[in-house]
Amino acid sequence: MSDTNRVDQGRSPDSDAPAGRVAVVTGGASGMGRSICESFAAHGYRTVVLDIDGPGADEVAEKLRADGGTALARAVDVTDRDAVFDAMRQVRAAFGPIDILVTSAGLVGFAPFTEITPQDWQRIIEVNLTGTFHCAQAVIPDMVAAGWGRIVTISSSSAQRGSPGMVHYTASKGAVVAMTKALAREYAASGITVNTIPPSGIDTPMSRQSQQAGNLPDNATMAKAIPVGHLGSGDDIAAACLFLCSEQAGYITGQVLGVNGGSVI
Template identity: 50%
Template sequence: MTEAAKAQSIKTALVTGGGSGMGRAICLRLAREGRQVGVLGDNPDNIAEVAQLIIEGGGKAIAVRADVADRAQVDAAVLATRAALGPITILVNNAAVENFCPFPEITEENWDNVLRVNLKGMYNTTQSVLPDMLAASWGRIVTLSALGAQIGAPNMVHYTASKGAVIAMTRSLAVELGPRGITVNSISPGFIDTPMSRRAIDSNLFPVPYEQIIASYPIPRLGEPEEIAFACSFFVSEEAGYITAQLLGVNGGCAP
């Protein structure tokens, strides 16, 4: 492979929520596989640490701070990533917030905040990055939905509603963008061992002990962020070019 061809084959990825949990694992996995990574998040220390780990491992990365629900911040982060690493042709929409609350007690503020991050954030980042993919006639978009969007979850109506919308948006984007060489797929995580999950476990926010939840799974354990990262790695690969509009459950066999 010539140096020019080699340079062209190196893809730049932007991962939202890249500073912790599944996003962190995805950033590190993609970097190990030779991608340049824009680590986007709202915690400057976390995203800087992930970017530094990638650089120390011989990769290329930039930490870009943004609230995904703020279009101006997203556009600035995309510009910074493009300037540092080149056109972005891989996007992982991972950023999300959760909120446990019985439906009658969900305030309009809580509802709007969950939807603005989990759904509007996906709209902002996808639309901002898309011109690079259209110009390249090649792109990979991966979204993170949730098992709860498929089977329901008590005290999480606003969260599961947002993630159900992510699934619908994924499929519609796949139909619209497929003729342009861009695939769009979603990963539906089950109970993954992330800081977000640990906060819920430590605060006893589930209706039953979490051990009882995972005991009902065919694979009775918490999932690991790296297992989500592997699924993401598959979807963004060249070999997955004929796979789009799919929802992959990484959930220990918990059937929807």
């Protein structure tokens, strides 16, 4: 079996990750998604790294296994519904039913409102909203059958406060928040919790690319606008995600848990 497909059995799951619990993370090859994968694996979850960047996903999964975790990777474009469902079937074949989904795959966009093309609008919606829809539909039957599940969507503080020059992005993430709340109500009786984390001021490769393009100020400038006085990291998002996916968070659903250093209250 190739390194890409190999499933190594690492450390035994701890008390927060009962044996057999499977966590799927989209956008897991970099940034917040990678940090979330690392946190899950370190706590004994069987971790699945999904990303459109196949080699990047392979690299992350190999690192998780080298560190003693249990992981596999699949190259998936979340806008391709057939590919998403096929990837989830492969996950079940390797690990069993899916217990946890974190939708971290996302695409950012910057443009004055009147310059947003229909193509730009559609692409942002397809990745951020429709991709989340595909992934959730693909895994929820497993969770319903088990009577237990955790879904965490990654939205954005832009959806809470509005961001000029990012109307398409803001609209897509606002819809993710609304979808999260609706799913939480629909599946609460099935033992499934659905929550969203809207990050703000997180230092990621995506934010650095936006800075280089002149769409965001530098880190020092952004930090001045954050009450705690510094940017956050992917580890901050991962910590919140790990809690929301734990047994201890079973009475929390439909919530918006801001991880933003106090910049949105």
